[in-house]
Amino acid sequence: MTDNGHCGHGDGSVEMQKMCISIVPIFNHLNPSEMSEIIKHTNSVSHPRGHTIYHEGDTSDGLYIIHKGRVKIYRLSESGKEQLVRILEPGDFTGELSLFNETVHDAYAEAMGKVELCVMNREDFQTFLLKYPAISLKVLGEFSNRLAKTEKQAARIAMETTDTRIAMYLADLAEERNSSRIKLPMTRKDLASHIGTSPETISRKLAEFEDAGWIRQHSQREIEIVDMDALLLV
Amino acid sequence: MTDNGHCGHGDGSVEMQKMCISIVPIFNHLNPSEMSEIIKHTNSVSHPRGHTIYHEGDTSDGLYIIHKGRVKIYRLSESGKEQLVRILEPGDFTGELSLFNETVHDAYAEAMGKVELCVMNREDFQTFLLKYPAISLKVLGEFSNRLAKTEKQAARIAMETTDTRIAMYLADLAEERNSSRIKLPMTRKDLASHIGTSPETISRKLAEFEDAGWIRQHSQREIEIVDMDALLLV
DNA sequence: ATGAAACCTTGACCCCCGTCAAGTTTTGGC
């Protein structure tokens, strides 16, 4: 189990848990009475910045739903290097992998700032899946999205040059946010580990892109894409 | 839709389809009458070696269950290079990604030899998921396995050296087959694209491993692991 | 507000490995 230094337990009013459930795509299609049934089976937990929510090797506590704040999921490679897998935002959930396999977690979850979560235990979640099959379809949809995204990511790291990966990351982010001015959601170090390069290379490539007139770096985290077409030609 | 040169349709006796369903983990827990209900909603299809079963950009036909033969799933990167995602064997299924997202396929499926499949259309499959929620749990389990495997793969390609990736691939294969003598399931080219390197590098590294006394190459595809511990130390 | 810790940038070095090429072996369709 996670070594909980001091994570607030049970400070969850029904009000807060209600919000928690109602913002999650996998539950928010249910009717009010079904929702309150589910709410009864969740607990609120809060973690301070930097706190580990679960460890590789932990057995599954259950399903974690992010209510406020952001959570970083990463894994350690066999040689001990950290790779950032993804960042969870409010409405996202995690903990699922070990929910269905009876295996231990194979990744780490860490609070990137103060985080509030709703937690549902494994058995209750599985019960709800059987009772309300529509939830399963939602979760299946979410899984298949994630699988597609992860496979795409793996293909990119395997086949594209570093320039291309960085350019595509920026392009994806811009598309996701619907804006050519974007704010990087993480440090160079984390970004580097996510796309399979080094922080130094990121700095250098971004400087190159700026010299070429494709982007403008307004601050370390703020980037404006000036010429998307050129950027995507590598 | 896929350009079907000549793939046998409807040559599926009920007998054959029954076998098809009964070997698939996602269905084989059902009782006989439920199974025959499902069998009624599947069609048999066969494809010759090299034939494309579905294309990137195809809309989903449904769920494909491999009955005989092997199927190679690959994707083309933005820059046009091929990456092998995975190889399907009898009992595996595919086509799922677009089943839940209403999106087009983002990968290719190709018959590696003569292949026999059972196909179920999208609507029928979703109906069965709602009718028999236990199937959903099975599919969720399968998805979460695959997600875990793909994330692990992405982390490896991102963080490990080429030597390590090749060594780990061999080690994984040996563990999967429970034998230190393994037969590579694919060509050097496909293996290279799978683990993010070039065929030449694979040849060279395997030669190095053999020189170091860690493996023995009995033939191009037959490899015996002599010193697993040394191999995993890179 | 302030100092320490974390983060970012830039330079120098150099090695890993991708690419091209040419010769050899294996595969599989007839």
Place this chain on the structure above:
DNA sequence: GCCAAAACTTGACGGGGGTCAAGGTTTCAT
């Protein structure tokens, strides 16, 4: 069983980018 096509091996070469180092900047806990 044959022969063309595909797959594999080995060599040579060069550049992309990882690593180490040093100095500047931002962040954040107190």
